[in-house]
Amino acid sequence: MKVLKSLVKLLFHRVVIVGVAILLQAAYFIILLSKFQEFFAFSYGILMLLSVAVVLHLINDRSNPAYKLAWIIPILTFPIFGGLFYVMFGHSHLSKRQKNEMREIGQQIFAVMPDRTPNLDRLKEENPVAGLQAQYIYRFAHAPLCRNTSTEYLPLGEIKFQRMKEELQKAQHYIFLEYFIIEEGKMWNEILEILREKAAAGVDVRVIYDDIGSMMTLPYGYDRKLESMGIKCCVFNPLVPILSTRFNNRDHRKICVIDGWVGFTGGINLADEYINAVVKHGHWKDTAILLKGEAVWNLTVMFLSLWSFLRHTQDHYESFRPHVHQPEPIVSQGYVQPFGDIPLDNEAVGETVYLNLINKAQRYVHITSPYLIIDNEMVTALSNAAKSGVDVRIITPHIADKFYVHAVTRAYYETLLEAGVRIFEYTPGFIHAKTFVVDDEYAVVGTINLDYRSLYLHFECGCWMYQTPSVLQVRDDFLLTQGKSQEITLATARNINWLQRLGRSILRAFAPLM
Missing domain, CATH: 3.30.870.10 (Endonuclease Chain A)
Incomplete structure (x- = not known):
């Protein structure tokens, strides 16, 4: 009976349902093309010309050469279907409305970022090579070069987990979490308990998680459960049973911002294998960085810009700046530059x-x-x-x-x-x-x-x-x-x-x- 229940649960899991739906759509699409070719003799020539046109487009496209080759091989191998498949599924599609929203958000990010050119100028004098690297990040990621920021390297997930709980407990104004994977278990449950208490105390708690990243680790509709606790939540790019490559664009970031002047990033998701509470592939080695000071603003803006896009709302950015809630100035050695990378600007x-x-x-x-x-x-x-x-x-x-x-x-x-x-x-x-x-x-x-x-x-x-x-x-x-x-x-x-x-x-x- 237990095995039967597990089998039924697996068969009706959202991953299976979505996967079967997509496979059926792909099969139907291929059958439709085959039938189309039978009834219209000229269709073969049209599809062949389309494949040739797609190959020529790929050769002249600005995308990565290896990506081009990975598409050209199947297109030339299956010239009847290959070109049409690329046209329909070969690149990400954004609607005109989405493009306008992203453009507006990008302009807002640029507008709210402080002028850190004195930091750039100073670094160029100290080390021109380092200055040019920082200048590239500033120009193409809109991420200012910062000083007045302490850094603490966290060499294991267990250490990050402990430090994150300590800092979350101190939150008085807001907590922003953005993670690719969240999984119910020791790590997330202990963090969630803190978030629930803070939300009840009036702290602005917001969570973004990626739908595909968390699809096997969270139940469907988990965002509504968090909302019922007073925790605002957005799901990035929800998976629906439609054959499309727009699901290739995932939110792989790991960001935690507390009161605007404390921030974490790194490779560690909110799941038990990352702190070795469960063993999946032997010992799990991962790292993170804890920032305190003005550089946390870069992480805050990354989070808020994506939140605005997903929620279709606008926040008053000034109220989230580091100095608003930072108890005292931080003076530290070196330069710190948190930066983001998005797949929609043709800049790797x-x-x-x-x-x-x-x-x-x-x-x-x-x-x-x-x-x-x-x-x-x-x-x-x-x-x-x-x-x-x-x-x-x-x-x-x-x-x-x-x-x-x-x-x-x-x-x-x-x-x-x-x-x-x-x-x-x-x-x-x-x-x-x-x-x-x-x-x-x-x-x-x-x-x-x-x-x-x-x-x-x-x-x-x-x-x-x-x-x-x-x-x-x-x-x-x-x-x-x-x-x-x-x-x-x-x-x-x-x-x-x-x-x-x-x-x-x-x-x-x-x-x-x-």
Whole structure:
């Protein structure tokens, strides 16, 4: 009886219902095209011409070359259907109303961001190379370069969880949470209890979670449950049973803002595996950064801008500024620049930030990432840095969360190892941290993976730091993690059978569509 109940529950789960509906639509679409071809002889020629036109469009398009290739191969393999499938599902679609809303929100963000050009000018005088990197982030992510901000690097999910609870308990005015995954369990339940108490006490509590990210971890309509507790809630890009690629654009950010002057970001979602309360793929290694001071405004604006888009409302931004509720000024070392990246502006901010760090490195680049599914630009940058004598090291998981993604990650090892890049796999389990540390001067801690989804399709965020105490903490944590990891040699990378090599090659070709 228990097995039967579980089976019935699975069959009627929203994921199954939506998946079956989408598959039926795809099948119907293919059958319809086949019938269309039978009745109209000229349709074959029209569809072929359409496929040729789509291929020519892709060749001249500004999108990533690997993404183009991943589409061109199936289009040329199935020329009758391929072009039409790309026209219908090959890129994200925004309605005219949505585009206008996003444009207006972008203008509002620019208007409310403070003038931090003195910080940029000062950094350029201290270090022109660092100044140019910060200037790029300011220009294309509308994220000011900040000082007067303390940073605390949090090397494990358990530490972030404890620090987050401590800061949430102190909230007096507002709490903003934006997370890709929320799951009922120890971590979320303890946080939720604090949120419920704070909302009852009059604190403005708001939550955004991604629908696909939380689809297997939260019941349908969970936002209404939170609203009944006095917690305002928005679900990002709700999944509906319609065949469309607009669901590729997910909210992968992890943001917590408390009273405008305390903020968290990093790789850690609100689920129990992130604090090792449950074991999914061995020990879960993840990281976060805690900010206090003026740089938290960048995170606040990221949250409020998306909230305005989802809720179709406008907030008075001035009341949320850091200095409004900050008890006393914060003076700290270095520069801090939290930034966001969105998939709708044709500017791959996250990837460019990473490339700038790699290309300007003089001594070392140390990277942790759960995925290593990178385009030619990133492969070239990492390889050239290593060939030039820069100590390039990357730590990836040893235990995979998705076997096919891990296979693609390993498909890049041989090329990078041949160039002199050192690669390590975190043998205790799964490393979900997304960190860069360079030359004891720069670090980035955030949500941006080294894969196509993070770099091109998702809403992401990160924190760029220059000469803050946390930079050396990120370095030390990398070295500690490396000590628990197995180095992959070129011989090991090459020691695979022909079937594995073939499978990895195929997966690598279609990696941008995964």
